[in-house]
Amino acid sequence: MHGYTTFCPFLLVLSNFISVCLSGIDEFFQHRKNFHFQDKTNRTVYEEKTDSQLVCYAKILQRISTFYDWRPHLAVVLQLVPFPYLALEHISFMKILKNVVKSFAADTRCEVHRTVLTIRESNKGWLEIFCLGGIFCDDDGETFSLMLSTLISCCCRRKHFLLNINKLISSLLLLASRENQSCIDTLCAMIELNAVENPTHVLEIILTLQSTPSGLEKYANVYERQRALERMRQKGGPRELTLSSRFTDSLLEILLSEGSFGDLECLSLAFTRVTSACAEHLIKLPGLRNLNFWSTRFGDAGLELLSEHLYRLEVLNLCETSITNKGLTYLASMKTLRKLNLTSTNTSLSAIMALKKKLPALEECDVRYVNV
Ligand SMILES: *[C@@H]1O[C@H](CO)[C@@H](O)[C@H](O)[C@H]1NC(C)=O
Ligand SMILES: *[C@@H]1O[C@H](CO)[C@@H](O)[C@H](O)[C@H]1NC(C)=O
Ligand SMILES: *[C@@H]1O[C@H](CO)[C@@H](O)[C@H](O)[C@H]1NC(C)=O
Ligand SMILES: *[C@@H]1O[C@H](CO)[C@@H](O)[C@H](O)[C@H]1NC(C)=O
Secondary structure: OOOOOOOOOOHHHHHHHHHHHHHHHHHHHHHHHHOOOOOHHHHHHHHHHHHHHHHHHHHHHHHHHOOOOOHHHHHHHHOOOOOOHHHHHOHHHHHHHHHHHHHHHHOOOHHHHHHHOOOOOOOOOHHHHOOOOOOOOOOOOHHHHHHHHHHHHOOOOOHHHHHHHHHHHHHHHHHHHOOOHHHHHHHHHHHHOOOOOOHHHHHHHHHHHHOOHHHHHHHHHHHHHHHHHHHHOOOOOOOEEEOOOOOOHHHHHHHHHOOOOOOOOEEEOOOOOOEHHHHHHHOOOOOOOEEEOOOOEOOHHHHHHHHHHOOOOOEEEOOOOOOEHHHHHHHOOOOOOOEEEOOOOEOEHHHHHHHHHHOOOOOEEEOOOOEO
């Protein structure tokens, strides 16, 4: 069906294929559950005879996952892990499915590799299923660390993600003590971004990192950066600062590294050349209460980061920035916001109304020239 070209013009084919496979797999296990055996030999004979059907469905899924244009859709459908529990324990089925999941993990597109994470907190995603001690782990955490290494080096080096995988801490510690790089990187990021839920784990993580040469080296770098951060956050410096229009993300970084800014509460970046990337430096200043991004290229990605780290922000000017409705969803967690300026942004009134309901402290919100 797909042929030799990179793109398949018949998108319906893909959905049909996937649906047929999923319902086939489901039916297979329904049938197996309802089948009653009188003796064990009969069961084995029956299972051997029918397993090939299951393997066939799994192989179709595997084949689909090899096509660049089909993989995103397959990944999104499989993100919900739409298989019966028995399937997740079935060895020959899961050995094939593991290749499918690996193809998601190795994909450089964020919308593909992020599907190894669950979207419902109550369900297990592929990352948990293949984790050490997970439902199906036959490779000592190799698939798990493959997923982790893509996530942590791309879009998931983030507090939100790291807090979420705190529940996998024992696997991370074990693999890091075996000097697995992606686990070492993950633990370092947890320390650096202050994303360890249980304080007693902090010491455990540090000791584990220090127990191997490469862990020790990475941790030494984190430690150095944390000391620099402490120096920067020392009391003193200006309370308010307005930067001139020549400022870029990197100039901001240099400025912050050169003095102490522990007292800084109010920062105006209006008309500067900063982008979302400056959020990475701004989150080093947890005392910020007032931020002005008027007419900059600051956008949703920057807001996402700010919302995870700045807990005291009260006034935020986003007038004429590139934020959209997506960015507004991040703002919902910034409960201290009192004044918000969304003038001339590509946001919509209905999204803003929804946001207002979630921000009890909001007194003023400028919504001129937004989408109706
Ligand atoms: C077990 O196998 C024998 C011979 O193949 C067959 O006669 C019998 O009905 C089977 N029992 C069940 C419960 O499948
Ligand atoms: C260790 O981590 C690397 C990625 O950094 C991964 O490719 C490798 O498979 C992992 N090894 C094991 C045994 O977990
Ligand atoms: C929103 O920002 C624009 C540009 O800085 C300004 O003209 C406007 O007065 C602000 N609105 C409020 C309510 O402060
Ligand atoms: C505004 O945002 C929507 C998505 O929310 C997008 O489709 C549209 O292209 C954007 N418009 C501009 C002018 O950026």
